[in-house]
Amino acid sequence: MGDAAGRRARRGTRPAIRLDPTALRTFGTKLRAWYRRHARDLPWRQTRDPYRILVSELMLQQTQVARVIDFYHRFLERFPSVERLAKARESQVVAQWEGLGYYARARNLHKLSRRVVREGFPTEADQLRTLPGIGPYTAGAVATFAFERRAPLVDTNVARVLTRVFAPHLHPKRARDQKAIWAIAEATLPRTGRASWTHNQALMELGALLCTARVRHCGACPVRSLCKSRDQKTGAR
Ligand code: SF4
Structure with a gap:
């Protein structure tokens, strides 16, 4: 050697x-x-809204695409914006996540919605990683799919x-x-x-x-x- x-x-x-x-x-x-x-033709590919993309990415982490589509639409009907999500109680967000499992995702999403409403949505991957529950993959996904970052x-x-x-x-x-x-x-x-x-x-x-x-x-x-x-x-x- x-x-x-x-x-x-x-x-x-x-x-x-x-x-x-x-x-x-x-x-x-x-x-x-x-x-x-x-x-x-997937619904989260038709938007650049970082909130919608983040919801889809968190749902897709442990769940097949075909199952996520229904949950995604129902969740966004109930909480159509990050502001609406931030105003909800955690128990309401977790209830809406019912059936997807891995409820830490819902809790983190709720927690980060309050921070995003206060501070704005970060646009770069390294800033996105500072949000609760966001790892390197999800940070890269939101940076590129919502903000078209390289x-x-x-x-x-x-x-x-x-x-x-x-x-x-x-x-x-x-x-x-x-x-x-x-x-x-x-x-x-x-x-x-x-x-x-x-x-x-x-x-x-x-x-x-x-x-x-x-x-x-x-x-x-x-x-x-x-x-x-x-x-x-x-x-x-
Ligand atoms: S990336 Fe390579 S291994 Fe995968 S399907 Fe294409 S040719 Fe096959």
């Missing part, structure tokens, strides 16, 4: 991943073109796609690989915030529709030509 590799092994870190800029550009272009043709985001689907395409030696769920996966997500972003909106939606959509945990539809995949894991049948990653 060489000195550098030895030091890395002792520290438990990974070497920086070299990504070919041409491959990154081609990846983004193909991915976004595919998304424009195949994206599902912010990376990594959830389970995105981590799976990125590791399969660019770095099969990384594991999408392994804690020590997360920094490298976020770096790949950032490197794939296009130059503008507006294009980043499409890009991040497309990454998630590819992971949900074609490159799933259980099945890889490589034959239909827009980034197949660049993917280091294409046509592999095995592996639950």
Whole structure:
């Protein structure tokens, strides 16, 4: 083992991943073109309202899209704005969340609504992370989907796609690989915030529709030509 590799092994870190800029550009272009043709028409993709996007993101954290759609509409009928939510009692918010489970999400949403009403909605990912219950993924999602910021985001689907395409030696769920996966997500972003909106939606959509945990539809995949894991049948990653 060489000195550098030895030091890395002792520290438990990974070497920086070299990504070919041409491959990154081609990846983004193909991915976004595919998304424009195949994206599902989901209600939270028709708005830039940060409150509505945050509600959808929190609901989607532990629940399938098809189930969330009904809950999302009913919740927003009852609490159509962040101001209305902030005026409600916590028990009313939790009651409206009934059926979705993981009620800490509802409590945090209620708590943060009061702060947002006082201080305004943060627009940058690092500021969004200071809100109660908001982790790096949700902060990136609200920054990019509501405010069209050029912010990376990594959830389970995105981590799976990125590791399969660019770095099969990384594991999408392994804690020590997360920094490298976020770096790949950032490197794939296009130059503008507006294009980043499409890009991040497309990454998630590819992971949900074609490159799933259980099945890889490589034959239909827009980034197949660049993917280091294409046509592999095995592996639950
Ligand atoms: S080629 Fe296959 S493994 Fe690679 S990203 Fe596409 S669906 Fe996933």
